[in-house]
Amino acid sequence: MSISVKNLSKHFDKQKAVDLISFEAKPGRILGFLGPNGAGKSTTMRMLTGFLAPTAGEISICNENILSNPVTTKQKIGYLPENTPLYTDMYVKEFLEFVGETYGLKNLVNTINDVVKRVGLTPQQHKKISMLSKGYRQRVGLAQAIIHNPQVLILDEPTSGLDPNQLVDIRALIKSLGKEKTVVLSTHIMQEVEAICDDIIIINNGKLVANTSLEDLKETHYPLSLEEIFKKLTLD
Numbered sequence: 001m002s003i004s005v006k007n008l009s010k011h012f013d014k015q016k017a018v019d020l021i022s023f024e025a026k027p028g029r030i031l032g033f034l035g036p037n038g039a040g041k042s043t044t045m046r047m048l049t050g051f052l053a054p055t056a057g058e059i060s061i062c063n064e065n066i067l068s069n070p071v072t073t074k075q076k077i078g079y080l081p082e083n084t085p086l087y088t089d090m091y092v093k094e095f096l097e098f099v100g101e102t103y104g105l106k107n108l109v110n111t112i113n114d115v116v117k118r119v120g121l122t123p124q125q126h127k128k129i130s131m132l133s134k135g136y137r138q139r140v141g142l143a144q145a146i147i148h149n150p151q152v153l154i155l156d157e158p159t160s161g162l163d164p165n166q167l168v169d170i171r172a173l174i175k176s177l178g179k180e181k182t183v184v185l186s187t188h189i190m191q192e193v194e195a196i197c198d199d200i201i202i203i204n205n206g207k208l209v210a211n212t213s214l215e216d217l218k219e220t221h222y223p224l225s226l227e228e229i230f231k232k233l234t235l236d
């Protein structure tokens with residue numbers, strides 16, 4: 001199992017932002033992480049990537065405990081945070097070189113060329129990040145997430161704010177990455193879930209209310225649409 005989460009909780013003072021959740025994510029599959037605003041998705045993703053310490057619970061990435069082996073587990077994870085923080089004064093390749101160096105990657109020139117091609121950044125590769133549209137910035141965010149060839153990808157709302165053409169391109173890219181890696185992505189777009197996810201977890205008020213395959217979720221709630229299922233499980 002690439003990601004295994006057991007009884008994970010995060011409390012901010014008295015608020016239980018994440019409340020005893022357990023789930024697994026498997027290689028070669030894309031796990032959609034759904035939930036209303038404020039349900040606990042970003043908090044969970046930040047714990048999965050080691051950016052935020054859990055209040056309680058266990059996370060293992062590729063069979064290694066994230067708290068006991070923070071350095072090795074971080075090497076196995078690529079993370080695209082919500083509102084991708086990028087150094088916008090840097091040029092695309094300069095930024096990727098900076099990220100590659102922090103991972104201690106060898107053969108960086110070829111690696112950067114490969115990753116630029118993979119995410120469809122070739123026409124923009126000589127530009128400053130501040131000059132790029134939202135969709136191309138998102139591609140730079142994806143490039144930095146995959147540059148070290150991680151086994152696990154954590155993508156926090158990777159397609160929010162993209163135009164319909166960019167949406168299609170980025171989804172296709174995520175789908176192709178999902179064939180070889182374990183991908184966890186959060187989204188509010190049900191069409192996106194239908195288009196690319198294999199498995200689904202739904203979180204509401206910090207608790208998991210669904211944890212199954214997309215197929216099983218639809219079968220269990222037949223004939224409801226995914227929007228209707230989401231509503232049914234998350235309206236208190």
Ligand SMILES: Nc1ncnc2c1ncn2[C@@H]1O[C@H](COP(=O)(O)OP(=O)(O)OP(=O)(O)O)[C@@H](O)[C@H]1O
Binds near residue numbers: 036039040041042044
């Ligand atoms: N650093 C923090 N300090 C205090 N409360 C926090 C902190 N980070 C998150 N929260 C709270 O925890 C809850 C879960 O937030 P989180 O950002 O994980 O939700 P989300 O599911 O990602 O929401 P969205 O869909 O709006 O991005 C919210 O009530 C939020 O206000």
